[in-house]
Amino acid sequence: MNIDTTRLEGKVAIVTGAASGIGAATARRLAAEGARVLLTDIQDEVGSDLASDIGNGATFQHCNVVNEADVAAAVQTAVDTWGRLDIVHNNAGFGGVSGPIESTTADGWASTLDVLLTSVFFGTKHATPAMRDSGGGSIINTASVCGLRAGIGSHAYTVAKHGVIGLTRSTALELAEYNIRVNAICPGYIATGLSAGRSRSEIDEAEMAERLEKARGWGSDAQAMNRMGEPEDIAAAVAWLASDDSEWVTGTEQVVDGGLLNGRAWRKLPKAITEDRPVRLYAPGSYE
C-alpha cells in the first residue's frame, strides 16, 4: 500500500481509544501521513508504548471519554503542544451491555450510552472552539454498521451507534460555518480487541493474537469479501476523511464493511441462484 507521507503534514490530531484496534491503526496511519498525534485511552501502559513506537512526536495522554474534564484536557494538551487542532477521531468504545431488553439493567444501558455516544458529544463539543481557532478541521466519529441497521449488535450498542450517526449529521450542519467537517465511519466486523472479547491490558500479545485468529475464522464468513476487516481498513478511510482530499464531504456515513450491509455473500446464496443451469422459457406450457 502506498502512503502519502505528506498528506497530513502540519495537521494536529487526537485519537480516542488509541491504545488498541481501530484507534491504534488510525494513530499510526495519521502519523505516517505526517500528522502530529495525541493518542488517548484508559489503557495507559499499552497506549504510551504505542506512542513511543509511532514516534514523529506522537504522545499519549490518559483520557476516559466518559469524563468531560479528561476530554477537555486532551484538547488543551494538543493545542498547548502543537498550537492547533485539525483532526479528532472520536473512536473509543466497547461492546456494552447485551441480552434481552427485559433483563437489561439501567446501569448497563447508561454506561453503554456514556462510553459510545456521550463521549462523542464531549469530543465534538471540546474540539469545536480549538478547530474554529485553527480555521477549520475534521471530526471523524466511529459509528458502526450497527448505526444503520438493527440485528447486528445488541440493543444498547445499536441505539448508541444510531445516536452517533444522528449527532454526526446534526453537528455537521452547524459546524460547516467554521469549516469544520463531521463524518461518521461505519466499520463492519473488524479484528480488534472488541471482537476478541478482551483488551490488551487483560491478556498478553500472544493470547490476543490467538483470539484474533479465531475471530478471523468466523469473521470471514459474514460479508461478501471473504475475510474479516482489519483495523488498517478503517484507518485508511479515517485518514482520507481527515485529509483535504475529502474537503467537500460532511455529515456522511462512510461504510467500510467488505459488503456486509449490501446483503448475503454470493457464496452463501441458494444454489438455485448461483449454479449454472440451462435457461428454460418461463411461459404457459413450459412448466414441468
Ligand SMILES: NC(=O)c1ccc[n+]([C@@H]2O[C@H](COP(=O)([O-])OP(=O)(O)OC[C@H]3O[C@@H](n4cnc5c(N)ncnc54)[C@H](O)[C@@H]3O)[C@@H](O)[C@H]2O)c1
Ligand atoms: N471491532 C469491530 O468489529 C467494530 C465494528 C464497528 C465499530 N467498532 C467501533 O470501533 C471503535 C473501536 O473499537 P475496536 O474495535 O478498535 O476495539 P478495541 O477494544 O480494540 O479498542 C477500543 C479502545 O477503546 C478504549 N476504551 C474503552 N473504553 C474507554 C473509555 N471509557 N475511555 C477511553 N478509552 C476507552 C479501550 O481501552 C481500547 O483501547 C469502538 O467505538 C467500536 O464500537 C468496532
